[in-house]
Amino acid sequence: MVVCSKCNRNRAVIKLRSKGIYLCERCFKEYFMDKVMLALRRAGVLNSLRGKKVLVATSGGKDSLNALYVMHTLSEDYDVDVKAVLINEGIRGYRELTIQAFMKFCNALKVKSKVVSIENEYKFSIDYVARAYLSGLINYKPCTVCGVLKRHLVNRIAVEEEADYVVTGHNMDDEVQTFLINIVRGTVKNLAREGILTGGVLGFVPRLKPLYYVTDKESLTFFLVNKFETPIVECPYASLSLRYHIRLFLNELEYKSPGTKERLLELKDKFRASLSKLTETVQLKRCIICGQPTTREICRACEIVLQVRKITD
Ligand code: SF4
Ligand code: ZN
Numbered sequence: 001m002v003v004c005s006k007c008n009r010n011r012a013v014i015k016l017r018s019k020g021i022y023l024c025e026r027c028f029k030e031y032f033m034d035k036v037m038l039a040l041r042r043a044g045v046l047n048s049l050r051g052k053k054v055l056v057a058t059s060g061g062k063d064s065l066n067a068l069y070v071m072h073t074l075s076e077d078y079d080v081d082v083k084a085v086l087i088n089e090g091i092r093g094y095r096e097l098t099i100q101a102f103m104k105f106c107n108a109l110k111v112k113s114k115v116v117s118i119e120n121e122y123k124f125s126i127d128y129v130a131r132a133y134l135s136g137l138i139n140y141k142p143c144t145v146c147g148v149l150k151r152h153l154v155n156r157i158a159v160e161e162e163a164d165y166v167v168t169g170h171n172m173d174d175e176v177q178t179f180l181i182n183i184v185r186g187t188v189k190n191l192a193r194e195g196i197l198t199g200g201v202l203g204f205v206p207r208l209k210p211l212y213y214v215t216d217k218e219s220l221t222f223f224l225v226n227k228f229e230t231p232i233v234e235c236p237y238a239s240l241s242l243r244y245h246i247r248l249f250l251n252e253l254e255y256k257s258p259g260t261k262e263r264l265l266e267l268k269d270k271f272r273a274s275l276s277k278l279t280e281t282v283q284l285k286r287c288i289i290c291g292q293p294t295t296r297e298i299c300r301a302c303e304i305v306l307q308v309r310k311i312t313d
Helices: 025-042 062-078 095-109 118-122 126-134 142-160 172-185 188-193 216-225 242-256 260-278 300-312
Strands: 012-016 021-024 053-058 081-088 112-117 165-167
Touching: 012 025, 012 216, 021 025, 025 216, 053 062, 053 142, 062 081, 062 095, 062 165, 062 216, 081 095, 081 118, 081 142, 095 112, 112 118, 112 142, 118 142, 126 142, 126 300, 142 165, 142 300, 172 188, 172 216, 172 242, 172 260, 188 260, 242 260
Parallel strands: 053 081, 053 165, 081 112
Antiparallel strands: 012 021
16 A cells, blocks of 8 residues: 555555655645645735635536635635536537536535526537538637637626636646647747736636646546546547647656646746736727627627628528
8 A cells, every 4th residue: 555655644545746755635635725725825816705706617527626616615714605607619429418517516516507508609509610610611620719709708707797706627737738839829928818817807807727736637636536526528629729739748748757747837937927027018998799808899709700600691
């Protein structure tokens, strides 16, 4: 039996390769929550969390359900009003399964929840977008459309719910992947934007990432030791995205050189701090179609919707 390196007593449930230590269930849960509290402290929200309204945007996957669980746990100490939303992209054979897991999870925690459908809101599904992309009718990849529309919709719901924060389940792996994607694409302004807490200007409800310092492996372990359940399914369109290939590359690097992801996250935060001083503050205005904040006349979501509707009409 491998014993916990911290308490030297209980059976270990995880090996943290970058630190060369093993942790048992109890010590791991403490370690996990310490990372969550560190993220909330560094975001500067911990002292002002009391009485706030939080909308947790979930996919029904392990990370966003973990995020919902930790916010629910904190809601008792900090008197936070927690609600959850899941956006149904309309991806057959994938989304139906996670919606069930999401509803069950919310019922168990007694958290108010809602499912909102992209197809109802925008009159086309991501399955439709994927077919159109694969047959050369549009240039937008399904993940691009899906990501932009989900952010657009979640922000609108958060405004309607008068939420102070939108909480997401982005973990360290997601953040480092985004960092590399921005480097590969040369999108420097985006590098300056991504952090634990973003938004909060002119109609952008601040987005908070409590799992910012938690690795994908730690998130999976937390989910399993708490005996949470959700189907292990991957979206059929994930492999069409650049993120998918960056994820494989990063996992290989992490395996060969443990601690790579942590070091890249530190680098990202240093970049972000120096870049935010250099990049000018962008002037936001309201989209002339939907009224959501944007730097252009028509926001990216409305621009995409107009393009896709051209081929559906
Ligand atoms: Fe949407 Fe892409 Fe995620 Fe699938 S993998 S749910 S298409 S963002
Ligand atoms: Zn718009």
